[in-house]
Amino acid sequence: MILEKNKPIGVFDSGVGGLTVVKSLCEKLPYENIVYFGDTARVPYGNKSRNTIKRFSEEIVAFLLKKKVKMIVIACNTASSLAVDHLKKKFKLPILGVIEAGVEEALINTGNKKIGVIGTNSTVKSGAYERLLLRKESKACLVSRSCPLFVPLVENGMIRDRITQLIVERYLREFNKNGVDTLILGCTHYPVLKKVIQKVLPNVTLIDSASAVAKKTEFILKEKKLASNGDRGFRVINCFVSDAPGDFKRNARIFFAEDINVSKAMLEQ
Ligand code: DGL
Numbered sequence: 001m002i003l004e005k006n007k008p009i010g011v012f013d014s015g016v017g018g019l020t021v022v023k024s025l026c027e028k029l030p031y032e033n034i035v036y037f038g039d040t041a042r043v044p045y046g047n048k049s050r051n052t053i054k055r056f057s058e059e060i061v062a063f064l065l066k067k068k069v070k071m072i073v074i075a076c077n078t079a080s081s082l083a084v085d086h087l088k089k090k091f092k093l094p095i096l097g098v099i100e101a102g103v104e105e106a107l108i109n110t111g112n113k114k115i116g117v118i119g120t121n122s123t124v125k126s127g128a129y130e131r132l133l134l135r136k137e138s139k140a141c142l143v144s145r146s147c148p149l150f151v152p153l154v155e156n157g158m159i160r161d162r163i164t165q166l167i168v169e170r171y172l173r174e175f176n177k178n179g180v181d182t183l184i185l186g187c188t189h190y191p192v193l194k195k196v197i198q199k200v201l202p203n204v205t206l207i208d209s210a211s212a213v214a215k216k217t218e219f220i221l222k223e224k225k226l227a228s229n230g231d232r233g234f235r236v237i238n239c240f241v242s243d244a245p246g247d248f249k250r251n252a253r254i255f256f257a258e259d260i261n262v263s264k265a266m267l268e269q
Contacts, residue, residue, distance in 0.1 A: 002068065005228050008033035008236070009217065010069030012060045015043035016248050017151070017188030018075030019255035021098065022237065024214035025073070026258075029221070031230030034237045035067045037265070041242035044151065045078040046120025046187075053122070057083040059267040061091055063240070070226050073217055074098060077186045077209065078120050081128035094220055101216040102184045102209035103132045109205045110182040113140040116175050116204070119186035121146045129186060143180050147171045147187075154189040157254055159196070168196050175201050185209055192254065240265035 009029075011022055015038045022036055037060050039045070045053055057079045061072055071094040072087070074080045080097030088095050106115045117129045124146040133140050149171075153164050175183060184207045185191055191208045198206055221227040237260050241248045245262040252260060 004070055005226050006033075006231075007068050007070040008035045008238075009221075010035050010037070010061075010064030010067065010072045011075050012037040012039070012057070012064065012072070012079070013076040013188055014038070014045035014078065015040050016155070016251045016255060019252055020188050020191045020210040021073060021075035021213055023256050024208075024210040025217060026235070026237070028211070028214040028218055029227075030235060031228045032221075033228070033235055035064060035069055036237065036239040036260075037063060038239065038241045038248055040248055044120070045076060046122050046148065046151065048078075048122060050082045050126070053079055053082040054086045057087055058090065059269060061087055061095075063265065063267050065091070065093070067238075069093070071096070071217070071220065071224075073213060075188055075210075075213070077188060078122045081119075081123045081126040094224060094226075096213065096216060096220060098188075098209045098213045099129055099132060099186065101212035102186060102207055103129060103136060104216065105209075105212035106182045106184050106207045107133075107137055107140070109207065110140075112179065112181050113137060114143070114179045114181060115140060116143045116145070116178075116180035116183040117186045118145050118147050118150075118172070118183065118190065120151070121148055123186055129184065143175070143178055145171060145174070147190075150187065150193060151189045154192045154254065155251055159192060159254075164193070165196055165199075168193065168200050172197065172200050175204055180204060182207060237261070239263070242267060
């Protein structure tokens with residue numbers, strides 16, 4: 001029987017972008033094994049309704065439970081915004097959404113409590129960041145903005161292109177004038193654009209929710225006495241996707257330098 005602490009962490013996303021979270025988890029927690037699920041057959045989540053995202057997320061958690069994970073990290077900001085409360089009620093294991101970690105990190109960093117968040121249309125429309133922020137700090141103020149073109153730019157590898165710089169400027173220049181001192185990168189793909197965003201917003205502190213969630217995962221594993229001590233040898237990362245693995249494998253290199261095992265898996269619906 002596998003000891004609880006030696007079981008893998010389950011991570012899921014709508015597609016490949018959640019590998020930014022896997023990368024941060026690997027840096028922070030080198031002894032942890034990871035099972036990742038990318039819902040490539042149904043991506044993008046960023047413009048889908050709450051009920052649809054809740055249903056998809058539930059199916060994925062059920063799949064990860066069969067892989068005997070000890071905890072779930074929702075790498076997808078859209079799924080975290082729309083489904084985390086539902087999943088926490090439905091399943092017993094620890095479940096961490098990326099927005100919780102991002103909000104906490106932003107509150108540690110802000111000087112004036114005026115915080116910005118950028119994300120997909122569904123994340124921004126859900127109001128989840130605002131609700132959580134105000135629950136944790138009633139004097140805080142949130143300015144949000146959806147940036148729907150960022151995901152395709154990243155997935156097409158256009159990280160350093162001039163067009164990307166122009167679109168980043170178009171979406172974000174208001175943050176140089178609206179008093180926000182800290183901006184949460186509230187989407188799996190945005191940490192890849194961190195350098196371009198920082199160039200456009202030189203005086204704003206950027207919160208990379210991928211590294212914030214890795215920090216919080218470490219805390220939860222220690223608190224629940226679930227942290228692995230590495231006595232099982234090398235770390236293993238197994239990725240499962242709901243569509244053919246080819247594109248995922250190719251795009252994975254934008255987010256993650258290591259070679260990873262990728263297989264197709266069917267979800268029970
Ligand atoms: N993973 C999604 C998120 O973080 C972005 C991609 C999508 O729209 O599915 O919100």
